[in-house]
Amino acid sequence: MHVKKPPVPVPVLLLTGIVAISFSAIFVKWSSAPASVQGMYRLLFTSLLMLPFAPRYGEEIKAISRKEWLLLGASGFMLALHFLLWMGSLKYTSVASSTMIMSLEPVFIMVGSFLLYKERSAVSAILGLAVAIVGVCLIGWGDVGLSPDNVKGDLLSIGGTAAVAVHLLIGKKLVARIPSYLYSLIVFILAGAVFAVYNGVSGISFFDYPPREWGIFVLLAVVPTVFGHILFNWLLQYTSATTVSMSILGEPVGASILAFMLLGERLTGLQWSGGVLVLGGLAFYLYMGSRAAAREQEELIRQANERLQMPGSVI
Incomplete structure (x- = not known):
């Protein structure tokens, strides 16, 4: 079977992606603008970069149902x-503490997934997540000795991790019917609109920022x-989802x-x-999860082969 290869070696692209996402927290730290303004312009400028490809999805936009629009709104929120x-x-809190806590997203x-879709995980995989949770407790305990503000930052990061997990769980249901590009674009626009309303109600300025801040918004x-x-999403056509997931764990590092x-x-x-x-x-959780998925795929192939070998089988 011919395996597609990207124009640049996969390891180079993975390293590029890890370095790029690692800069996210640095840019946020460099900015003195409110978090809601940073988030609004990050989503707005990303949406503007994506918009030129939107016209080809006209029919898919018309096919979105009212229920799906409500779910898109919830995902954007x-x-x-x-x-x-x-x-x-x-x-x-520190960049290290915040990003390490954010990596608990799989938990x-x-x-x-268990509560909404009744999906179960292997005991060995759950053990890996338990170890990760103990690690977060150690990070929090270490921050207690530094400042109450550090603990406040840790709690905000935990809340942000829970929010993005809900966003992804909603997206998992929607991308089964809506192209992933279109889903991302609509959600980015809706999330940016949520920020705009929040900033307007809170009396936060939309434009009163020096050129340096606008540069940071674009960089974000x-x-x-x-x-x-x-880039990670694009790489899924050349390498496995597990490889991409493992690479994203490089962000906290x-x-x-x-x-x-820099700081x-x-x-x-x-x-x-x-x-x-x-x-x-x-890492252990993702490794065990990939092994379980491989075993499940092998079992499905075995069952399909058995059905094909049965007398009277129809393909």
Whole structure:
């Protein structure tokens, strides 16, 4: 079977994506604008970059039902809430603590998938997530010794992680009927509108920012979004979802290194220990999940072959 290859080697592209998403927290830290303004312009500029490809999806837009529009609205609201809480967390806690807690997203998705779709995970995979949760507790305990504000930032990051998990769970249902590009564009626009309403009601200025801030808003849209998340989505046609998921775990590591080099942030021993447990536990979870998926696929193929070998089988 011929395997497609990208114009640039996959490892190079994966490394590019990891570095790009690692800069997200750095840009947020560099900006003095409110988190809601950063989130609004990140979504707005990303949407503007995506809009030129929208006309080809005219028929798909017309086919979206009223119920699906309501779900799209809910997904957009949760995405806005995620950005508001996570970006807000970086005003109080370190880049390392916030991004390591954010990497717990699979925990919330696993719980949500069980509650909404009755999907079960292997005991070994759950063990990996349990180790990651212990790691987050260590990070939080290390932050307690630094400042109450650090703990507030950790809690905001946890809230942001829960919000993005709900956003992804809603998206999982919608992308079965709506093209992923169209889903992303609509949700980005709706989330940006949520921010616009929030900023308007709160009396937060839309335009009163120096050129440096506008540059950061553009960088937030281009670097971690286009060269990070969109690049990872594009790579799914060349490599496995597990490889991409494992690579995204590099964000806390990359962000921590960048924060040390560019912001002078240092970690305590407890934070380092917690970070190792978080990343190790999540890596084990993803590895066991990929093995379980492979076994399930092999079983489906075996059953299909058995049916084909039965007398009277019709293809």
